[in-house]
Amino acid sequence: MSFLDSQWQGRLELLLAAGRAAGADLVEIFLERFDRLSVLAEQERVTSVNPSLGCGAGIRVFHGAADGFRDGFVSTTNLSDEGLMQALDQALGMLNLQRGISNGHSFAGLNPLSNYGSSKQNWLTQCPGVQTSADRLLEGTAKLEQHGKHLQARRGSYSRDWQEMLVAASDGTFSRDLRLHQTLGLSVLAADGEHRSSVARRFGSSDNPRDLIDWDADAAARDISASSATMLYADYIEAGSYPVVLANRFGGVIFHEACGHLLETTQVERGTTPFADKMGELIAHESVTAIDEGLSPQSFGSLAVDDEGFEPQRTTLIENGILKAFLSDRAGELRTGHARTGSGRRQGHSYAAASRMRNTFIAAGPHSPADLISSIDRGLYCKVMGGGSVGPTGQFNFSVEEGYLIENGALGKPVKGATLIGDAETVMPRISMCGNDLDLAAGFCGSVSGSIYVTVGQPHIKVDSITVGGR
Amino acid sequence: MLNPQQLHDQLSTLAKQEGINQWDLGAASGTDLSVQVDRGEPKQLKGAQRSAVTVRAWTSDGRVGITSSTDLSIEGLAQALKGAKEASVFGDLEEPPGLSCRSLEPLIPLERPRLALQPIQNLLKTLLDAERQLLDLHPAINTVPYNGLSERNGESVYINSLGSQRHHLSSSSACYLYARAEQDGRKPRSAGAVRLAYGSEQLDVQACIKEAAELTISHLDYSAIDTGYYNCVFSPEAFLDLIGAFSNIFNARSVLDGLSLSNRDSLGSTLAVPFLNLWDDPLHKSNLGASAFDGEGTPTAPLTLIEAGNLAHFLHSEGTARQFGVAPTGHAGMGSKVSVGPDWFVVAPTPGVAAGDAQLNRHKADGVVWIDSLSALHAGVKASQGSFSLPFDGWLIKNGERISIEAATVAGDIRKVLKTILALEGEPLVTPGGMCPYVWVEGLSITGET
Numbered sequence: 052m053s054f055l056d057s058q059w060q061g062r063l064e065l066l067l068a069a070g071r072a073a074g075a076d077l078v079e080i081f082l083e084r085f086d087r088l089s090v091l092a093e094q095e096r097v098t099s100v101n102p103s104l105g106c107g108a109g110i111r112v113f114h115g116a117a118d119g120f121r122d123g124f125v126s127t128t129n130l131s132d133e134g135l136m137q138a139l140d141q142a143l144g145m146l147n148l149q150r151g152i153s154n155g156h157s158f159a160g161l162n163p164l165s166n167y168g169s170s171k172q173n174w175l176t177q178c179p180g181v182q183t184s185a186d187r188l189l190e191g192t193a194k195l196e197q198h199g200k201h202l203q204a205r206r207g208s209y210s211r212d213w214q215e216m217l218v219a220a221s222d223g224t225f226s227r228d229l230r231l232h233q234t235l236g237l238s239v240l241a242a243d244g245e246h247r248s249s250v251a252r253r254f255g256s257s258d259n260p261r262d263l264i265d266w267d268a269d270a271a272a273r274d275i276s277a278s279s280a281t282m283l284y285a286d287y288i289e290a291g292s293y294p295v296v297l298a299n300r301f302g303g304v305i306f307h308e309a310c311g312h313l314l315e316t317t318q319v320e321r322g323t324t325p326f327a328d329k330m331g332e333l334i335a336h337e338s339v340t341a342i343d344e345g346l347s348p349q350s351f352g353s354l355a356v357d358d359e360g361f362e363p364q365r366t367t368l369i370e371n372g373i374l375k376a377f378l379s380d381r382a383g384e385l386r387t388g389h390a391r392t393g394s395g396r397r398q399g400h401s402y403a404a405a406s407r408m409r410n411t412f413i414a415a416g417p418h419s420p421a422d423l424i425s426s427i428d429r430g431l432y433c434k435v436m437g438g439g440s441v442g443p444t445g446q447f448n449f450s451v452e453e454g455y456l457i458e459n460g461a462l463g464k465p466v467k468g469a470t471l472i473g474d475a476e477t478v479m480p481r482i483s484m485c486g487n488d489l490d491l492a493a494g495f496c497g498s499v500s501g502s503i504y505v506t507v508g509q510p511h512i513k514v515d516s517i518t519v520g521g522r
Numbered sequence: 523m524l525n526p527q528q529l530h531d532q533l534s535t536l537a538k539q540e541g542i543n544q545w546d547l548g549a550a551s552g553t554d555l556s557v558q559v560d561r562g563e564p565k566q567l568k569g570a571q572r573s574a575v576t577v578r579a580w581t582s583d584g585r586v587g588i589t590s591s592t593d594l595s596i597e598g599l600a601q602a603l604k605g606a607k608e609a610s611v612f613g614d615l616e617e618p619p620g621l622s623c624r625s626l627e628p629l630i631p632l633e634r635p636r637l638a639l640q641p642i643q644n645l646l647k648t649l650l651d652a653e654r655q656l657l658d659l660h661p662a663i664n665t666v667p668y669n670g671l672s673e674r675n676g677e678s679v680y681i682n683s684l685g686s687q688r689h690h691l692s693s694s695s696a697c698y699l700y701a702r703a704e705q706d707g708r709k710p711r712s713a714g715a716v717r718l719a720y721g722s723e724q725l726d727v728q729a730c731i732k733e734a735a736e737l738t739i740s741h742l743d744y745s746a747i748d749t750g751y752y753n754c755v756f757s758p759e760a761f762l763d764l765i766g767a768f769s770n771i772f773n774a775r776s777v778l779d780g781l782s783l784s785n786r787d788s789l790g791s792t793l794a795v796p797f798l799n800l801w802d803d804p805l806h807k808s809n810l811g812a813s814a815f816d817g818e819g820t821p822t823a824p825l826t827l828i829e830a831g832n833l834a835h836f837l838h839s840e841g842t843a844r845q846f847g848v849a850p851t852g853h854a855g856m857g858s859k860v861s862v863g864p865d866w867f868v869v870a871p872t873p874g875v876a877a878g879d880a881q882l883n884r885h886k887a888d889g890v891v892w893i894d895s896l897s898a899l900h901a902g903v904k905a906s907q908g909s910f911s912l913p914f915d916g917w918l919i920k921n922g923e924r925i926s927i928e929a930a931t932v933a934g935d936i937r938k939v940l941k942t943i944l945a946l947e948g949e950p951l952v953t954p955g956g957m958c959p960y961v962w963v964e965g966l967s968i969t970g971e972t
Contacts, residue, residue, distance in 0.1 A: 091859060093779065096614055096616055096617075097612055097614065098614050098617070098858075098859045099614075099857060099858045099859035100587065100588070100609045100612045100613070100858055101588055101589075101590065101609075101857065101858060102588075102589045102590070102605050102608075102609055103589070103590040103591070104589070104590070104591045104592075104593075104601065104602075104605070105574075105590075105591055105592030105593070106592060106593075107592060118563060119563060121563065121564050121567075122566060122567070123566075123567040123568075123569075124566065124567070124568045124569070125568070125569040125570065125571075126569070126570045126571070126572075127570070127571045128571065128572060128573045128592040128593070129571060134571075138569075138571070141569050142567075142569070144642070145567035145569070145642050145643075146567070147643075181609070181611075181612050182612070185612060203780045204779060204780040204781055240780060240781060240906050247906065247907040247908070248907070249904060249906050249907055287909075287933075290749045290931075290933070290967060290968075290969035291749060291969070320560070320565075321560065321665070321667040321668075322561075322664075322665045322667060322702075323665075323667045323702065325710075401570055401572070403566065403568070437901050438898070438900055438901035439898060439901050440897060440898045440900075440901065442712060442897065443667050443668055443700060443702055443712040444702065444709065444710040444711060444712045445710070446913070446929055448897065448898045448901070448902070448913040448931070449901065450898075450901040450902050450911065467909075468909055468911050468933060469911070470901075470902055470911040470912070470913070470931050470933075470969075472913055472929055472930075472931055472969075472971060473929075473971065474709070474929075518929070518969065518970075518971045519969070520911050520913075520930075520931030520933055520969035521911065521933060521967065521969060522933050522934075522967045
């Protein structure tokens with residue numbers, strides 16, 4: 052059932068006209084309604100079922116081209132006319148603007164609604180209900196029991212996030228979309244005496260109501276069980292500097308954190324990226340081409356339209372090592388001059404959109420993964436990466452969930468407790484080989500506009516030298 | 523303003539219509555204002571009006587369902603209750619949560635000021651002044667890329683079908699300043715400081731500026747550290763962050779789920795050196811986020827966790843307490859599966875026992891690593907394994923002089939850390955997340971960037 056649609060046009064035009072008349076250069080209103088479900092299964096029981104419903108609006112006002120376009124943003128869960136007007140007044144007041152004191156700025160009205168959600172009306176009802184979700188998760192935890200050893204805890208989790216969004220702006224933007232994100236997680240804790248290993252995998256998709264129904268629980272459980280058994284008796288890695296091979300799929304988190312964030316105009320605005328004035332220059336090894344796009348069907352970071360009503364693009368960030376583009380949102384375009392790329396994203400109505408990544412990956416190269424490993428006498432193979440972060444000076448860190456020593460060009464014993472540290476400027480030129488097996492993995496990215504759905508990816512890559520924290 | 527009596531009356535009526543005899547509700551609403559600045563200009567001004575409600579409903583055979591919503595109207599409550607009733611079909615019969623037997627007990631009075639929000643332009647002026655002062659303090663400090671000043675007024679309500687009616691009002695304000703400094707031919711360096719208070723006019727912004735500047739400047743002349751094992755001294759914030767990351771040790775929910783480093787029989791076992799005491803003190807006067815009740819309406823109160831090095835108590839919700847045959851401790855969230863967590867840790871020496879080696883003094887040390895702050899705890903902590911490998915900001919102390927460490931990680935096992943504490947140096951200091959002295963730990967693995 053549609054809630055946010057063209058019926059809102061009149062109400063929104065009144066707000067936008069009022070904001071413009073008060074002197075705003077641009078007013079944007081983002082509305083959302085959400086319907087979420089999370090289910091948790093532990094061992095043989097469903098232990099939590101959490102439905103969550105809600106709606107809200109975020110109103111953003113830009114003012115002052117000469118001052119770099121200041122903005123005020125107010126969010127509210129009160130969608131009445133009074134509540135929205137109150138939010139607009141507050142946002143205007145932040146910029147010393149006041150409704151009723153007209154300066155003659157006009158508003159030509161909204162464009163006809165661009166409805167990206169018209170073919171998606173049934174997605175919510177097509178998603179599995181609680182019973183089906185619970186059954187599939189219990190199947191997953193049963194498969195873990197079947198394939199695993201020394202398991203102390205088995206968990207399966209599912210979350211579904213359905214969102215109806217409507218965005219309107221005083222430049223005529225008027226867009227609606229329906230979005231569906233689903234995630235599935237399996238995790239185990241194995242223990243044998245003093246030995247312990249914890250392994251988790253998360254799978255995610257967008258716009259695919261059948262994702263959970265089609266999920267291969269057996270394959271997922273086999274993969275996790277094998278990883279858990281391998282890591283249970285692994286030794287801690289000896290600290291030092293190593294050549295490293297990072298596996299494909301979630302290995303791409305290193306590019307996402309270490310370099311991708313530095314190519315968002317949000318970072319250009321803050322002056323926190325070393326790449327701000329490097330357009331057209333070599334910033335990475337010539338073997339590296341990196342892309343961010345929002346178009347791949349059913350990928351976690353894909354979107355039909357961004358949270359500012361702009362269609363996503365395929366953006367080549369780095370081509371053969373040369374910086375080609377930044378990811379830009381509306382504010383980024385206004386303040387830095389980099390053209391919008393359909394990258395304006397936010398967690399929900401309580402955040403102003405910011406330039407954020409979507410599906411980000413290093414393109415495939417010519418080598419087989421075996422070529423990369425055989426080129427190293429002594430190093431580290433990072434088969435599964437954990438999370439990481441990047442600091443205000445570009446310093447990054449990533450944990451390695453599942454690692455193996457490389458000895459004489461071949462994989463050796465498993466190691467745990469490794470953390471990769473470095474900074475993008477130093478490490479990007481050290482990516483000397485890219486494999487031919489590009490693959491993507493779903494993830495979450497937390498930053499200025501909240502936690503959003505993204506995809507990271509890469510083929511196997513070789514970094515000639517990186518600092519590895521260990522024991 | 524939330525009205526517990528009105529909410530109670532409304533939900534009682536709705537529950538009767540739905541045939542629900544046992545229910546509870548948690549609701550929260552609030553208004554936030556925040557500002558950020560960038561080199562003398564407003565960067566972003568932000569406001570928010572928030573509301574959220576969570577309703578639980580029990581079936582006659584004890585299963586519970588839950589639904590959350592942003593809608594606090596009577597229609598929203600009805601929808602949430604109906605959703606909870608529908609979800610209760612899938613409730614866990616083996617270990618269902620109940621209503622807390624302590625939800626009707628009187629609360630310990632909590633006297634906290636309720637302050638009116640300042641006009642946002644006042645916040646903006648304060649932060650612009652703070653940024654200018656910080657930039658003026660050293661020529662190498664060229665930006666303050668992460669900064670903010672915020673105020674929040676909030677309230678929360680807990681009510682249930684037993685007649686419990688809890689209501690809490692809060693005011694809070696925060697200021698953070700993270701400066702970035704750069705010198706020719708050197709890598710950029712960054713450090714910052716945070717201050718909390720009930721209102722922005724009570725914030726010690728000058729102290730925040732001073733600390734941010736001093737820390738940033740102290741990291742300008744950095745060196746790589748040789749990889750190896752070092753005695754380390756943790757700042758109060760760093761040690762509390764580490765303890766917090768491994769709080770599953772004290773968490774009865776984690777024990778029952780098999781995800782804790784402790785088990786049911788661990789109470790009384792030796793966890794740490796005998797001169798270490800640790801307790802959770804939710805009502806401490808310096809805990810600005812204190813609440814007199816938890817997510818199940820249970821009164822909050824101090825709880826000893828480590829006494830003279832031994833595990834003394836677990837943190838409990840209603841459900842875990844029932845499993846252990848004890849009373850709930852006031853550490854529950856609200857859910858169909860109820861979470862359990864600490865509020866505000868205090869680390870202090872065991873009374874009457876020397877706090878380790880009294881000769882240890884970080885200002886006179888040699889070859890010791892001073893860990894000021896830890897990062898990326900979400901990625902580098904394996905809570906159920908006990909191990910950690912974390913990036914940190916800090917200094918190598920040589921003959922009492924601090925030399926900033928370029929980039930490094932510290933790795934170890936929390937169980938070993940607690941048993942190899944060499945000393946608690948000085949009196950416990952108040953931090954945003956608790957109280958703790960400087961803590962000396964023997965021989966941790968440090969990896970330097972080469």
